[in-house]
Amino acid sequence: MKHPTLSSVQQQFSKALTSNQDLRPETFGVLDQPPVPSSDRVRVYQQAFQIRMLGSLAEDFPICQQTLGKDQFKHLCQDYLEAFPSRSWTLSELGAELVTFIEPTKEGSSWAKRYPFLSALAHYEWAHILAELSESHEGVSELSWLAGLTPEQVQNLQLKLDPSVIFLRSPWRVDPLEEQEQATPSETFYVIYQKSGEAHHQVVTEFQLRLLELMRQGAKVETLLGAIEPSGESTEENKRLIENSFSTWVSEGIISSISKGVTK
């Protein structure tokens, strides 16, 4: 009998691992080696594949798994992997398309219908993964030199965000799900960042988010102070908000460097 080609072996083997259909090891030439049946031998690989893929997604989306329950989450992962099989050399990228998959207009829209907050939650969790994987700087440790600056020099300061910082405008407030509370359909602004090698988040106001976005664009303090006026809130309140926010953002490493800009 003519033996199967390597291409055929690998296609059939791949199908056996990724599908839940009955195993047919004879179709790709698996040797019968009693006492362990050929199907059991293939099943070792099949189970390892399932455990590895589901385990990786569960590790990246723990709140999705906790909220949906293990069985539903497993079904979600199976649907997702069928639509988006891994094409990356690393498992760390496996969940990269889950948000896209769950979007109401995409393949996984039935999931979005059943769980309207799920896309927002997956986005929130994936942003944490990206922040954690990102490069990150040490942060600002010495601020005493700021006291000696002239008002003009202060206006020229540039506050730089850590490269790990991610802004997320979410249509749902999903962070309460971490404490097994309800997600609520209200626009929420998250700042997600890395601190001491782990991802953290802060919920901020739209005004604070605008300041952070300006910092990312390289704006000087002068520009940031100019942004206070059109906010609709009173200037004094905003000044206090800015002072408190800056202090927190520096201590959390969201602002990772302060430099003297070029003076006019």
Added chain:
Amino acid sequence: MLTQFKDLGVGVGLRPAHYEHFLSRKPDSVSWVEVISENFMGWEKRAPGRALQTLEKIRKNVPVVLHGVSLNIGSTDPLNPAYLSRLSELAHRIEPAWISDHLCWTGVSGQNLHDLLPLPYTPEVLSLVRNKLLSAQEILGRRLLIENPSSYLQFEHSEMTEWDFLAELSKTADCGILLDINNVYVSSVNHGFDPLEYLKAIPKERVGQIHLAGHTNKGHYLIDTHDAPICEEVWKLYTWAVDHFGSVSSMVERDDNIPEWSELEMELKRISQIRVEREEKNETPDSFIRSAAI
């Protein structure tokens, strides 16, 4: 360019749980570490981030070997140029003592199955693997070490043993061998062959590194889980291998159920002890591969 697979001594597969022991200085119990290449290569469209930052700090304190799991050398798919480009960049940054991967396939038709899958051992497959390996070595500008996999099935149409296939591959592709003693043992139980027959067939001058690890006994077969201490049978084979191959760079791989560093050090010290006993018995280590540039 010349590369050498020399005896680096005793090493460990470095995992994040033990990074802290390497960030400020090198522990006395090891002289080198092996890391999984793909964990530091970034993605195709995303630069490597914090992981590489950390590895560069560790590299200042200890020599590093890169061990890959996605070269996919046995697949009918062509080599992935983006993968090789990222691996090459990583090698440039880290300057590893060498780079290794596995005798297996990990995916087909562009899909990565993220497992070390078995090959039928035929002349056609040998030709395919040899040609891909030669290309990969040329692109990376260095010889690679290829590791024997553990396996749970064999193919009816295999025409040679794994050890003959690996020996022939190492000669015709002029590559080194990363000999995983635990994998030899696991496969010997799963397929019913004599592990010493396997080890004796491996060309001594090609062995550049040895892996030791634990496995799980499922009754009729063993699974290469890397989640348990090294078993006595594997220690015996290792002792035999050190006698046979000389003092080759040897390390412990642990990927799950990772113990405290102090517990892992017990196994590292046992490797040292076996190597010292062998060196006292013989005079000069004889496993030293010199290779010419490709």
